[in-house]
Structures are given as C-alpha cells and as structure tokens.
Amino acid sequence: MALEHAILVSLLEQPGSGYELARRFERSIGRFWTATHQxxxxxxxxxxxxxxxVGRDVGQDGRPDKRSYEVSAAGRETLTEWLREPVQPEAVRHDLAVKIRGAAFDDAAGRARLVDEVRRYRAGHEETLARYLAGERRDFPAGGDLDTGQRLQHVVLRGGIAYERMLLDWLDDVLETLLKGLP
Amino acid sequence: MALEHAILVSLLEQPGSGYELARRFERSIGRFWTATHQxxxxxxxxxxxxxxxVGRDVGQDGRPDKRSYEVSAAGRETLTEWLREPVQPEAVRHDLAVKIRGAAFDDAAGRARLVDEVRRYRAGHEETLARYLAGERRDFPAGGDLDTGQRLQHVVLRGGIAYERMLLDWLDDVLETLLKGLP
DNA sequence: CCTTGATATGCAACGAGTTGCATAGCAGGA
DNA sequence: TCCTGCTATGCAACTCGTTGCATATCAAGG
Incomplete structure (x- = not known):
C-alpha cells in the first residue's frame, strides 16, 4: 500500500538507485518498513x-552502471496528499507471541527448545539496540544543531530504541515465565 | 505463512467456527496476528x-448453522514441528513512522494536520491499553492460581500492555517534536 | 410489516509480497 | 587463473492478503 510513500520519503531525504534504496531499507527505513530489492x-x-x-542512468567507474532516481514535483504532491490521510492501523504479525501461547501444547522438551530460541532472539535484538544507540551517537550528538528533518529522523529513531528496550524487558519476563514451567 | 499456526493455537485453546475465530482474531489473537474472515x-x-x-456442522437454534473445528492429532504434530523451528524476524510496516519522516517535506499546515492525526491515533491506543488492562484484571486476578497455558497467555498479554505503554510515551515525544517545528 | 443488525459462510478479482533464478562487471585473494 | 563476493538490475511464478460483493437466518424495534 505505502511502499511507494516510504520510497518517496527515502528519495527526498537522499536520491539514489534501486540498489541503494534496498540497502537503506535493510538498515534505516527497514526499522519500520521492510521491502526486498525486487x-x-x-x-x-x-x-x-x-x-x-525521474530516473537517469549514471555511469560509474569500476562498477556496473546504475539508474538513480529523484522525486518529481508530482511525486512530492502525491506524498503530501498521503500525509494528510488518516494513519492506517498497522498489521501486526508476531511469530514469537504465537509460539509462546503454542508452547502450552508442547511438552517440557519443546518448551526448553523455545527457551533457547527466545535467548537467541533476544541476543539479536540486543545487537539491534546497540546498533541504534551507536547510530544515535553518530548522527545526533548531544548539543548538535538539528534542522526539522533531522529532528524528525531522531524522534523516529528514539521510537526504535524505545521499542527494543521494551522488547528486551519483555523477553526477560517471557524467559522467567517459561522457566517456571520447567522445574 | 503462519496463519495456520495461529489458528491451530487458537483452536487448541478453544475449538470453534470460522466466524468465532475471526472474532477472536479481532480481539485476543489479533494483538499479534491480524486476519480477515475470508x-x-x-x-x-x-x-x-x-x-x-476436523470440522463438523453444528445446528443452532435461533441462528444459522455453523461449522465448528477442532485440531486433529496430525495438526498438533504440525504445530509442535513449527514450534521447534527458528523464530522468523517479524515484518514491520509502520505507517506513522513513514509519515513522521515525511513531514519534513510538508509545510507547517501539513505538520499541523499530522499533529491532529497523531493525537487521534494516540487516543485509540489509550483505549487499547485500557482494554488490555481490563482484560488482565478480569482474566488474571492477583493471587489467582494459573496453569501453564494461562501463565503463557498472561505473559503475552503483558507484552501487549508493555507495547502500548511504550507507544504512548513515544507518541508524547513525537507530539513534542512536531510542535517544536510550529512556533 | 419492514428495516436494521448480528450471526454465519462464501466467491471472485485484484494487488502486495516472496522465492528462485538469471545476468553482468569488476575486485581481491588463493 | 579461477573462485568468491560485491555491486546492480531484472523476470517469472507463486502465495498471501485485501476488497467488494453476495447470501441466508433470525431477533428486535419502530
């Protein structure tokens, strides 16, 4: 629905090619909107x-050509129209929550496996948090002067950080709860 | 991908018809897995x-017949196999975050509109939190005796509550940040 | 009596998203 | 020299998910 709009925002922040966009989606934008290169x-x-x-082919030395895009006036208008529409409730798909409730119908060995999985998952999110915090220190140093765009990027990043912290706390709660069922 | 598994968990917790499942997805399960009735x-x-x-038709008085389902042994096996697979990283699609970053490319009037939208959105999530908390008081009273399944349901609900609280705090941060850009 | 609304199920068409594969240039290391 | 890996783009086939519509029963209210 709104992959178009996520791309418009990303290209307005910085024009680039499809490949570069895919890289950004893996990193920054992918925090709140995932997409594959295809x-x-x-x-x-x-x-x-x-x-x-508007796309144009850019020759590069030592690399294949790329096709770089920037947003047209019409694209900008499309974006501002969308910005004024109501926010759609997000579609949640949380694998892990389903598995936790499903663990009630597995045996002790299965729950032990799930504990391992939760730990692995938690470690991944600890890394994510560390990456966000490093990015915050790099891009938004304390006392730095920020324009509107940067302040908005920062508040979105703070959202990611808050989410990861909340998740880590909750995963501790989950581990404790799962372990109570395995004396 | 895993709608099947979410349905299996829901049917194991309580057998029911497609319609009833759709209702549950709107309420309980829908916290972490959305699906339409179709x-x-x-x-x-x-x-x-x-x-x-296994489905069987159930006649009801005063209402149309329904087809009620329960999980077979094979379904249970399928579920436990899936439970032992690694947790997939969830696909995030967060409309609002895209709009916030997009607001940098709109004018003051557009950002003012977004502020209204964020407030509306925040009010919705305040209601969601209140509903979760009411559900928690109803289903998991302090000091009550809980079996494994109930403890797992409770920890997932606590996750929902933690998420909503984090979100409300972050939305306050967002509002403050947006308002700084509109003196 | 007629409308509205809840229960209950479903089809058809479309659009979104994933997976697997293919191509091609060039860099760097074994 | 050959293999691996990164940049860069793309097709084809498929599955998943959404939207709009249709149908039928029955209760309750005006």
Whole structure:
C-alpha cells in the first residue's frame, strides 16, 4: 500500500538507485518498513511510469552502471496528499507471541527448545539496540544543531530504541515465565 | 505463512467456527496476528483438506448453522514441528513512522494536520491499553492460581500492555517534536 | 410489516509480497 | 587463473492478503 510513500520519503531525504534504496531499507527505513530489492525495483518502475520519480542512468567507474532516481514535483504532491490521510492501523504479525501461547501444547522438551530460541532472539535484538544507540551517537550528538528533518529522523529513531528496550524487558519476563514451567 | 499456526493455537485453546475465530482474531489473537474472515475461512478449508483440523456442522437454534473445528492429532504434530523451528524476524510496516519522516517535506499546515492525526491515533491506543488492562484484571486476578497455558497467555498479554505503554510515551515525544517545528 | 443488525459462510478479482533464478562487471585473494 | 563476493538490475511464478460483493437466518424495534 505505502511502499511507494516510504520510497518517496527515502528519495527526498537522499536520491539514489534501486540498489541503494534496498540497502537503506535493510538498515534505516527497514526499522519500520521492510521491502526486498525486487519489490523496490518493480515499484520504482511503476512510479517512474506514473511520473512520481525521474530516473537517469549514471555511469560509474569500476562498477556496473546504475539508474538513480529523484522525486518529481508530482511525486512530492502525491506524498503530501498521503500525509494528510488518516494513519492506517498497522498489521501486526508476531511469530514469537504465537509460539509462546503454542508452547502450552508442547511438552517440557519443546518448551526448553523455545527457551533457547527466545535467548537467541533476544541476543539479536540486543545487537539491534546497540546498533541504534551507536547510530544515535553518530548522527545526533548531544548539543548538535538539528534542522526539522533531522529532528524528525531522531524522534523516529528514539521510537526504535524505545521499542527494543521494551522488547528486551519483555523477553526477560517471557524467559522467567517459561522457566517456571520447567522445574 | 503462519496463519495456520495461529489458528491451530487458537483452536487448541478453544475449538470453534470460522466466524468465532475471526472474532477472536479481532480481539485476543489479533494483538499479534491480524486476519480477515475470508482468509480464515479459506485457510480452514485447506487445513481440513490436509487433515490438520476436523470440522463438523453444528445446528443452532435461533441462528444459522455453523461449522465448528477442532485440531486433529496430525495438526498438533504440525504445530509442535513449527514450534521447534527458528523464530522468523517479524515484518514491520509502520505507517506513522513513514509519515513522521515525511513531514519534513510538508509545510507547517501539513505538520499541523499530522499533529491532529497523531493525537487521534494516540487516543485509540489509550483505549487499547485500557482494554488490555481490563482484560488482565478480569482474566488474571492477583493471587489467582494459573496453569501453564494461562501463565503463557498472561505473559503475552503483558507484552501487549508493555507495547502500548511504550507507544504512548513515544507518541508524547513525537507530539513534542512536531510542535517544536510550529512556533 | 419492514428495516436494521448480528450471526454465519462464501466467491471472485485484484494487488502486495516472496522465492528462485538469471545476468553482468569488476575486485581481491588463493 | 579461477573462485568468491560485491555491486546492480531484472523476470517469472507463486502465495498471501485485501476488497467488494453476495447470501441466508433470525431477533428486535419502530
């Protein structure tokens, strides 16, 4: 639905090619909007056909050519229209929560396996939090002067940090609860 | 991907019809796995064909007949196999975060509109939190005796509560940040 | 009596998203 | 020299998910 809009925002922040967008989605934007490179290439084509973005081929030395895109006036208008629409409730798909409730119907060995999985999962999110915090120190040093765009990027990053902290606390709670069932 | 598994868990907790499942997905399970009734009916058919669930028609007085399902031994086995697989990283799609970063490319009037939207959105999540807390008081009173299944349901609910609280705090941060840009 | 609304199920069409594969240039190391 | 890996783009096939619509029963209210 709104992959187009996520791409528009990303290209307004910084023009780039499909490949570069895919990289950004893996890193920054992917915090709140995931997409694979195939999806991005396909949508970029459609967006170019609709006149939302303008692409041009850029030759590079030592690398294959790339096609770099920037947002057109029409694309910008499309974005601001979308910004004024109501926020859609997000579609939640949380694998782990289903598994935790499902663990009630598995045996002790199965729950022990799940404990290991939760620990692995927790370690991954600890890394994510560390990465966010490092990014925050790098891009938003205390006392630095920020423009509107940077302040907005920062508040979104703070959201990611708050989410990860909340998640880590909850995972501790989950581990404790699971372990109570395995004396 | 795992709608099947979410349905299996829900049916193990309590057998029921497609309609009832859709209701539960709106309420309880929908906290971490959304699905529409069409999807549920379609998947239930496939699951019955695969022998994961057994359906039987139940006549009701004063209401149309329904087809009630319960999980078969094969379905239970399928679920425990899935429980032992690694947890997939969840696909995040967070509309609002895209809009917040997009607000940098809108004018003051547009950002003012977004502030209203964020307030509306925040009010919705305040209601959600209140509903979770009421559910917690109802289903998990302090000092009550809980079996494994109930303890697991409770820890998942606590996750929902923690998420909503984190979100409300973050939305306050967002509002403050947006308002700084509108003197 | 007629409308509205809840229960209960479903089809058809479309759009979104994933998976697997293919291509091609060039860098760097074994 | 060959293999691996990164940059860079893309097709084809498939599954998943959403939207709009349709149907039928019955209760309650005006």
């Amino acid at each position: 999806q991005i290439y396909r949508v970029l084509k459609r967006m170019e056909a609709d006149g939302w973005v | 999807q549920i009916y379609r998947v239930l058919k496939r699951m019955e064909a695969d022998g994961w669930v």
